[in-house]
Amino acid sequence: MATKTQSPIANAPATSLSNEEILRYSRHLIMPEVGMEGQLKLKNAKVLLIGTGGLGAPLGLYLAAAGVGKLGLVDFDVVDFTNLQRQVTFGTSDVGKHKSAAAQARLSNLNPDIEVLSFETQLTSGNALELFKDFDIIVDGTDNFPTRYLVNDACILLGKPNVYGSIFRFEGQATVFGTPDGPCYRCLYPEPPPPGLVPSCAEGGVLGVLPGIVGSIQAMETIKLILGAGDSLAGRLLLFDALGMKFRELKLRKNPDCPMCGKNRTIHQLIDYYEFCGVRGEEAPAPDLQVPEMTPRELQSRLDRGDDLYILDVREPHEYQICNIKGHLLPLGELPRRVHELDSSREIVAHCRSGKRSAEAVDFLRKAGFRKIHNLKGGILAWSDEVDPSVPKY
Amino acid sequence: MAVKVIIPTPLRVYAGKKDSAEVSAQTVGEALGGLTTQYTELRKHLFTEDGKLRSFVNVYLNDEDIRYMAKEATPVKDGDVVSIVPSIAGGNHCGR
Numbered sequence: 001m002a003t004k005t006q007s008p009i010a011n012a013p014a015t016s017l018s019n020e021e022i023l024r025y026s027r028h029l030i031m032p033e034v035g036m037e038g039q040l041k042l043k044n045a046k047v048l049l050i051g052t053g054g055l056g057a058p059l060g061l062y063l064a065a066a067g068v069g070k071l072g073l074v075d076f077d078v079v080d081f082t083n084l085q086r087q088v089t090f091g092t093s094d095v096g097k098h099k100s101a102a103a104q105a106r107l108s109n110l111n112p113d114i115e116v117l118s119f120e121t122q123l124t125s126g127n128a129l130e131l132f133k134d135f136d137i138i139v140d141g142t143d144n145f146p147t148r149y150l151v152n153d154a155c156i157l158l159g160k161p162n163v164y165g166s167i168f169r170f171e172g173q174a175t176v177f178g179t180p181d182g183p184c185y186r187c188l189y190p191e192p193p194p195p196g197l198v199p200s201c202a203e204g205g206v207l208g209v210l211p212g213i214v215g216s217i218q219a220m221e222t223i224k225l226i227l228g229a230g231d232s233l234a235g236r237l238l239l240f241d242a243l244g245m246k247f248r249e250l251k252l253r254k255n256p257d258c259p260m261c262g263k264n265r266t267i268h269q270l271i272d273y274y275e276f277c278g279v280r281g282e283e284a285p286a287p288d289l290q291v292p293e294m295t296p297r298e299l300q301s302r303l304d305r306g307d308d309l310y311i312l313d314v315r316e317p318h319e320y321q322i323c324n325i326k327g328h329l330l331p332l333g334e335l336p337r338r339v340h341e342l343d344s345s346r347e348i349v350a351h352c353r354s355g356k357r358s359a360e361a362v363d364f365l366r367k368a369g370f371r372k373i374h375n376l377k378g379g380i381l382a383w384s385d386e387v388d389p390s391v392p393k394y
Numbered sequence: 395m396a397v398k399v400i401i402p403t404p405l406r407v408y409a410g411k412k413d414s415a416e417v418s419a420q421t422v423g424e425a426l427g428g429l430t431t432q433y434t435e436l437r438k439h440l441f442t443e444d445g446k447l448r449s450f451v452n453v454y455l456n457d458e459d460i461r462y463m464a465k466e467a468t469p470v471k472d473g474d475v476v477s478i479v480p481s482i483a484g485g486n487h488c489g490r
Contacts, residue, residue: 142484144483145483166482168403168404169403171403173479189450189452189481190450191449191450193450193481237479239477239479241413244413248457248477249457250458251458251459253459
């Protein structure tokens, strides 16, 4: 069931808008659902964005444009070229700058009448409560499990709503956690998934527009919370499938036995979230496999010498199209059933993008009896750095 | 009973890249069992070694969480939709 949106903002203190602000927000002011009262609530609202990336981009832009009076931006990352495909706050000239500072500059330019604060720091159990306490609403636009559990727990401890959005490839989820009677993230997902359920890079990637849509939904829910307007997503999980262009909605219940927000709470303070997720979660890196390696320079000189080497590319076909070093394509996932295609009497050099998948391939082939096999150290990225810069990196 | 099981993006790679499957079942547990018989690679992602549904796998019958119904024993009827709803965090897991 939809729950009426309840504003966490107390009645706006008596204040007014300047003539410039009235002009800027006129399309809000002429709507009775916002009006002068709603616009003053926006002006008095304090919203903290965790992450200024794909989800944070539309969030920051729309909340700043809407006139949210105080916006905090938490991000420790630096803008790189691969961000620009979806993180529309940033321009090409921002590459190399701190994200929170670059976003602060962009949002202040969009709306000089609001206060934009940049927190160039990683959110941790040590600083979360201190950072959150001055804000009314927290918006989770992060990209990893430990931070999501941290944001949730800190919001529950402080009694603040948490506007949640999450994406994967072309699928998104959104809801509002931490409202007075609503569920929390742990009610929905009591535990993080183990490494086996976390996709590898052969299945990674995200359609650039997707965070734009999901982040915009979060921005809308944030504004509805501030205004106390409409039906909140609290208690409902919105699922969005961009390829099928389908929105679905599931009921989200408060778990009476939730260790965080249930009656018999067992978690009373912030914990070590990397440990919580790392044991079973994505943060636990697979130990580096010990396999025979060949450096890109070594490979180049062997090839120049005319040695008979079989180059095995274990990436996916769509990655081969991006760039290749004329290897024979055989994706890691197909190796077990296509191993007979390889000649164990020949000397083989396996490679992927960075060297991890090909280390697994070499390990597998050695166990299958292959003896003359090496892993190209650092993969095609290192080949581009050390041998042939005309090969693009991705 | 013929039910549709919706397969989420992260699990499609283990299900022939399909986004859904039709299975015949009397309960939610049977529907998921039918799905993993069709796609054996899915099994370890949904069930523990002793056949229990994994705790981080959320399963919905239509729009209701089966944890608040009869869990895997929840009966299904013709035309029902069973959804597997995984935890997704965002983009930052690709280092390979």
